[in-house]
Amino acid sequence: MPKVQQVVRSVVSPLTRTRLFRRLAPFLLPPVEAALRAITGGRVQLASLLVPSLVLRSTGARTGLPRDTPLMYTPDGRGRAIVAGTSFARERHPAWTYNLMAHPDATITVRGRTFAVRADRVPAAGRDAAWARIEAQWPGYRSYERDSGRTVRLFVLQPVAETAPARD
DSSP states (O other): OOHHHHHHHHHHHHHTTSHHHHHHHHHHHHHHHHHHHHHHTTSOOSGGGTSOEEEEEEEOTTTOOEEEEEEEOEEOSSSOEEEEOOGGGOSSOOHHHHHHHHOOEEEEEETTEEEEEEEEEOOGGGHHHHHHHHHHHSTTTTHHHHHHTSOOOEEEEEEOOOOOOOOO
């Protein structure tokens, strides 16, 4: 990791665990992310300046409509991405987690490239290992789970091979 990014992370990370950040971020960050995504054609996310980030396109659990959600992710070392439904330590699970449970086939966009993925919940036996990976990337992130009073839903996003259309 570049030295500048490491220094910025060490300053920003503790701020993200404050009550003020958790109160304001859910309202301030989404429009900023949307504007940045529009300006850069999806190649840059605000969060990606600090941590690996993606845009998850899932299918709405109730509506069936496509939903885009910018998320931090953690590489699992085997070509997959781990995402955590922390929702800034709010009491409710974020909508995108319900979407993935209802429709596990989704797409992710990382630095302007889009991939088909299949989402699987991290089993109870694998949660501590997943959290260890996540916290190695962003120290203190699991505090969102403790502070929310709920068990945060963790998912592994596995890239799937797109099948070529059949030829007659």
